[in-house]
Amino acid sequence: MTTTSIIGFIAALLTTASFLPQAFKTIRSKNTQGLSLFMYVIFSSGVFLWLVYGIRIGDMPVIIANAVTLVFALIILGYKIRYK
Amino acid sequence: MTTTSIIGFIAALLTTASFLPQAFKTIRSKNTQGLSLFMYVIFSSGVFLWLVYGIRIGDMPVIIANAVTLVFALIILGYKIRYK
Numbered sequence: 001m002t003t004t005s006i007i008g009f010i011a012a013l014l015t016t017a018s019f020l021p022q023a024f025k026t027i028r029s030k031n032t033q034g035l036s037l038f039m040y041v042i043f044s045s046g047v048f049l050w051l052v053y054g055i056r057i058g059d060m061p062v063i064i065a066n067a068v069t070l071v072f073a074l075i076i077l078g079y080k081i082r083y084k
Numbered sequence: 085m086t087t088t089s090i091i092g093f094i095a096a097l098l099t100t101a102s103f104l105p106q107a108f109k110t111i112r113s114k115n116t117q118g119l120s121l122f123m124y125v126i127f128s129s130g131v132f133l134w135l136v137y138g139i140r141i142g143d144m145p146v147i148i149a150n151a152v153t154l155v156f157a158l159i160i161l162g163y164k165i166r167y168k
Contacts, residue, residue, distance in 0.1 A: 046096075
């Protein structure tokens, strides 16, 4: 693996890791009152497009980071819509 | 500009846009109590490494999205450390 790939995977690990505790907390508590539905739709759409972009340029760090984030973002978005 | 580049720039615009309202709110209020210092250090480090990664692979959407996010993340991190 090249140095560049390693930097990309560490970057992916760090930004995804910083998102997960809040995501787990929200999913466990089902409390989405502090989240803006509009902002979460924008965020989830952005993460989805990053995933599409990563697939199109064949970039694994971009694909993995955004695939993992998208799963949790969509779960939270579902809760936000269901429990609002 | 290719379709892939356009997708990348829209992705960059959306995820950055979804981060900015919270960033502006935090910067205006200087209230960083709701933020975890540890998580913010992880997030900022990740965004920094994404920027390095973007520069190394020469990818403009990755560079721009993470450069903009890093500026605001570092301002908030500075507030967090100063006003904690």
